[in-house]
Amino acid sequence: MITTKAGTGACPECGAATVSIREALPWCAGCEWNLDGYDRARQAPEFGWPRIDRWTHRLATRLTRQQYAALVGRPLEPAGLGLAGAVTVGVSLLLLLGVAAVAAAGVWLLFAYPFPNFAIVLGLALIGLAVALRPRFGRIDPDLEQLTRQEAPELHALVEEVATAIGAPVPHVIGVDADLNAYAMSVGLRRRRVLCLGLPLWGALDGQARVALLGHELGHFVNGDVRRGPVTQPALTMLGNAADLFHPAGGTESGGLLMMVGEWLGRILSWTLSKLLFAGHLVLAATAQRDSQRAEYLADEMAARVAGTAAATRLLDVLLSGESVALVVRQAARGGQGAAAWRTGTARSLAGAAERLPLVRQLSVREDASLFASHPPAGLRHRMLGARTWQDPRVVLTDARVERIDAELARHYQRVGRIVAWSA
Template identity: 75%
Template sequence: MISTQAGPGTCPECGTATVSLRGAPPWCARCEWNLDGYDRAGRAAEFGWSPVDRWTFRLAVRSTRQQYAALAGRSLERAGWGPAAVVTVGVALLLLIGVLALAVAGVWLVFAYPFPNLAVPLGLAMVGLAVALRPRFGRIPPDVDVLTADEAPELHALVAEVAAATGAPVPHVIGVDGDINAYATSVGLRRRRLLCLGLPLWGALDGQARVALLGHELGHFVNGDVRRGPLTQTALTTLGTAADLFRPDHDTRDAGGGIFVLVGEMLGRLLSGTLSRLLFAGHLVLVATALRNSQRAEYLADELAARVAGTAAATRLLDVLLNPESVALVVRKAARGGHGPATWRAGTAAALAGATDRLPLLRQLSVREDTSLFATHPPAGLRHRRLTAGGWRDPAVALTDARVERLDAELRRHYERVGRAVSWAA
């Protein structure tokens, strides 16, 4: 609930009564005093040590606000090669070269000397490590139902129309799943573009919000997100994989080897544990660096959504995503009653209308709750604020109610399957 506090709950900066939402530490809704305060109870631990978590949160607050200030009030162009992207691509290239060199050196050790020799097991270990760290280009997830143009012609036509309006390429594959989410990515060695729409979210959105969702997701194919590049997408997981491989096994049940074996095991665990921690620290630094560029790309995807669907629809989409639990509740309740997407949309619209007074505070609170060095998206409140401050846009693609009905009709079988799964969810 929203609580307004007076007296000791008065803002020391402007004298306005502070507010609180969901038990969070109070802040000033007018000047946003204490909105960037660290809420230990309301945040999931990132490192598990409060001083470090507090310090990284402050770093994240500073970089997030600096990025927003740099981007506010101006139209974004395609994301270029900023410092974060240059560092990420450079490190990714070095990692790829390192894995290749590891494989080549391992093969050389296996065949360079007459067999048997001690170089063979070392060479085989190096080749095995290179194989474990090899680039992986992903594949279509097994829970995604691929929709052909013959099965869903209306959806394919709409996606092509939105792609043309945003200047994005048309996806090679369009699919649906049962999540309250949507995403666009590239998979396989040929980097086939995949657009996946979570049906609970898609069905709960009105027509223009659906256009905004498509505009945002298709925008990821042109917004320069460094995480989606063929080189960096795999390299961002390499150091983390290596850290897992070197993480020591602390199972000490076999203690029958004597003191020398025990000491050797302890030294081995110490060395592998240190190497694992160093590799994991490098992984965190690389990911945090890449995500600076990624968050800028999210702002551009939001702008593309507003250009194609209109500012009203793009901001309405952000408000729906601000509270996905509400969407889940609406969809689950309707599905249990045997109702389809038309009821999902009506329930979501009613929930938004009922939260009109709460929404401004929820947007502000997201600035505190969603700020992190490892967040893939900027806080929803800042994304909403930037769209509304950037000038009002009318929709370039309008989706009529009749067309929404045709879209839903061709997905009826998939809606029924997802509805059954959602209705049994806890």
């Protein structure tokens, strides 16, 4: 429900009445006064210390606004590594070389001295540490239901058509799952490209919004997202893994005083090292997310190029209304209704929220701001597309083709419908 604050709720900048939805901290819808304010009651703490959380939110908001201002007035094209990307790549290379050096030192200690000797124990420990910290290149989610070309020829053809339109490579694997989401990623040493379509989201979208979703996700294969590079993707998890590795385990209650003191000192050292590694992980992640958010704007631009601006902005509104869409899908699934009912219900929900959506977009600018967010606030993404040249669709997905694709996915819709029907 939209509430308007009168009297003491007047905007001190322009004098207009402030507004609020979802019991959020009031702001001015016209000049956006107080939209950048930290709303402790509604925003999850990132560090648990109010002053630190307030400061990091203020910093994230400023960086997010600055990035938007820098990008809105110029063409969005893959522009190589910026400062944040270069720092991330440099640190990632150092981490990878460090792990390789630890492994090499361990192997050297195994053969450096005559057997038996204590150096072998140390060498095995270093090799074990290198194995624990080794880069992970990801793998295909075992819950992903992979779709072959024989099973879903229309869907594969649409994906290829969208990929061609935006100049992106075709995924090696196309699959579906039961999440209200979608993602594209490269996994393994061979960097196999994977496209996953969450059927609750895919089924709730109209034809052109589906094209926009494909354009956005396939755009991640060519938009220069630093998180997805073969060097940076594994390195971004290494410091976090190291922090977990050195996190002190529970102590023992037996032993003498000397043992207790030694264990206490060891736990202090382990705790300190774990926190330092985790702090390094946070700094590296926050740096990488600056470049990642730029890549998201570019993926939105690719969605607009292939599906049209109207469809791309409509997709963002669906994503912004995730809770409402989930409710629509759940209720329809409980009634035994399929994707056609999901689409109808979602369209009806968006139409009913048309008056409220501009405020929801504005509120996202405050609530989605974070140093660790991989995506810019949905409101700024919507605003970015609206500020750019209007684009007509290059790929048009007709209702007849939507029905053929849904027919290919009928068995998967039934399975997902049973999952979401009684989900919390």
